[in-house]
Amino acid sequence: MYINRIGTFRDHPDLYGVSVYFQGCDAEPKCFMCHNPETWHISEKYKRDPEKVLEIIDEKLSRLLTHFKKVSLTLLGGEPLAPHNRGEL
Template sequence: MEQKGQVAELFSSLMFDEPLLRVLRVMQGDHPSLPSVSVYFQGCDAFPKCLGCHNPETWEFDERFAIDFRHLVEHTIAKLRLLLSTYDKVALVLLGGEPLSVRNRRFAYMLAKTVKEIFQEQVVVLVYSWRSPKDLLELDIPLDYFDEYVLGRYMKKYHRDGFPASANQMYLTKEELFKILEILKNKSKVQKVDIKKGDVLCNC
């Protein structure tokens, strides 16, 4: 029930706001094996910014790039349908910029949710983020509709021709990420218990 309420609140808030979008295009290469419709969000909240970033033009949270969310959804679906007329399976790739920034994350989630509900397993949703798995524990959106992740900062010294572009980055399926998050949650609980025990011992 709590998650349904959270989703409803997210959706209602979208009625009064607009995502920042740099460009939406059909691509090869943003996903390791599938052709994609790639949505480049405008604005990155990483600080400092990644040296050698491929898309420095997407760093600024520039409101001139605000667009109607319904238009984004309709355009994305149309492009996906076009790709699926040729391929059995394709990807929706969310990147930027930073799709999981406070400014854009609700739109990234709702776009992924809408696409997965329409196309189901025909479309794989991949999200890029400079964040680590631990950072994702702090997000105020569900992660259910993102199928794959590229996580971690791009580091020029670790650049490679393979995928991901920086050897330190993690390419994870949703299932792999959720296992990591569960471990992190359990570790956090243990640490809190240890701190509480320590406090009691100190008071003796």
């Protein structure tokens, strides 16, 4: 899978959580006023091992859960469901 970044952000309307920004967008035409045009192109430098991605998500969610009763996991992009990400996602 192709990942731009993974962080603890406030992308959920109510909850703190972990956001996974996938890399590569297959939407044509691109959405008007897309917030993340830097995630459109695909390049091997963004390729990540899915097991490692899971580890990072798990570690960040676990850390947040020591402070909050409920947290979120947000998948965004780029396009998480584009063919180059879909299978491993």
